[in-house]
Amino acid sequence: MFNDTATPLSLLATRRSGKPRDLAAPGPDAEQIARMLEVAARTPDHGKLAPWRFVVVEDRDALSRLITDAYRAERPQAARSEIDSLDQFARQAPALVVVLSSPVLSSHIPLWEQELSAGAATMNLLHAAHAMGFAGGWLTGWPAFSTAVRDAFGSPHERIAGFVFLGTPGRPLDERPRPDMARIVARWPDTGRP
Numbered sequence: 001m002f003n004d005t006a007t008p009l010s011l012l013a014t015r016r017s018g019k020p021r022d023l024a025a026p027g028p029d030a031e032q033i034a035r036m037l038e039v040a041a042r043t044p045d046h047g048k049l050a051p052w053r054f055v056v057v058e059d060r061d062a063l064s065r066l067i068t069d070a071y072r073a074e075r076p077q078a079a080r081s082e083i084d085s086l087d088q089f090a091r092q093a094p095a096l097v098v099v100l101s102s103p104v105l106s107s108h109i110p111l112w113e114q115e116l117s118a119g120a121a122t123m124n125l126l127h128a129a130h131a132m133g134f135a136g137g138w139l140t141g142w143p144a145f146s147t148a149v150r151d152a153f154g155s156p157h158e159r160i161a162g163f164v165f166l167g168t169p170g171r172p173l174d175e176r177p178r179p180d181m182a183r184i185v186a187r188w189p190d191t192g193r194p
Contacts, residue, residue: 069148
């Protein structure tokens, strides 16, 4: 599915987020995911720390149990609709990669820079998926901030940067409004700050 006719800039300019609930089969296979992760790892990384990790989720039933059990433990009075919504969250799209910010705390590199690198790695994963003819959706939501969910994927010093759902768009991807460039771009020292 590699899109070998597009130019690099056209790939960057045409990438859209896919709503995970709208991503359908076929999804990337294990070899394609491995290639995407190789590309994702080619990200700015001050100190060559690789302050991120990728976890490919292979059992959605187990993920659903993990998330819904953690939510029930935290919110025993949760409505059935809340539990159903979290079950649906776990089962979206054909493939899922959990990206963890995994800073090297002993490093002199500031934590903020390491966290930015994790975000860049996540974006590279989405670009790689697009270049290979798939779409991706990067979600956080309650599961990304749950200690119990995080503990299932990583260590106490790590944080879930996002759940990256991957698949084939089941419908045309929406173009969202983009920022007004005049509002977000300035020239320094003659700056007209927004």
